Amino acid sequence: MYLVSKIEDTVRVPPHRFEEPLREVAAEILNENYMGKIDKKMGLMVTVKEIEDIGVGRVIMGDGAAYHDVVFTALFYKPELHEIVVGEVIEVTDFGAFVRIGPMDGLVHVSQVTDDYINYDAKRGALLGKESKKSLEEGNHVRARIVALSLKERSSETKIGLTMRQPGLGRLEWIQEEKDKAKKKRKS
Known part of the structure; x- marks a missing residue:
């Protein structure tokens, strides 16, 4: 906020x-x-x-x-606990993705990306869902919720934990796909 x-x-x-x-x-x-x-x-x-x-x-x-x-x-x-934020993935590692939210960065741990099992593809620099085939790469835009927050006087020591495992959260393309599926389901 x-x-x-x-x-x-x-x-x-x-x-x-x-x-x-x-x-x-x-x-x-x-x-x-x-x-x-x-x-x-x-x-x-x-x-x-x-x-x-x-x-x-x-x-x-x-x-x-x-x-x-x-x-x-x-x-x-000032990031707030439970606040929903939109950001850009700036780095992907084997343990998660760093997301730029405003002037700060947060971490989405691999366990918080999706409900699917996640593999790290070092060649692509991407996190890949085993069954869903969803991918998360540098440059992707995501919607996430702040689930852990530790503000320190130096921004390098500040920690922001994010999750994308709740409905309406994740890579923006994933969210749009879910909306489109729900729309088709309502029509039929």
Whole structure:
């Protein structure tokens, strides 16, 4: 889920940037400091949306920079447990598929791909259903549910577990095939 939040902070503008537009410099510095950081309540900060207010700069003795109090809005991405997400498979391994969901990645373990027995085809870099012949490869788009979530302050330590073993979940083509089958069944 994406959230927009209003934040107050102080920005240190170094002297060599005094000639540049203050709002642009403040937004750039805030993005450098916070973008990609995770707050347990808000989630991952994606970007500074807008600088709403910038106070008058203060200079502190021994430092030539100007310190400005700022109020800004920021866009956050916070995955929620049981949330249904759509993403792209970015890597397939023998133990599962990594799926890019917004600015983060989750893992669909092989046991959570389908109800079918799954084999890993190293040549293709694909997960293959033994009976259903369904395949999951890099570049496929999928719908999955978040079933495990551990947000850490560093995004590299964050873990998101996904499942596609529930009705209405899986590779988007699989879902469409199921809809088409159900439609034909209703007609007959």
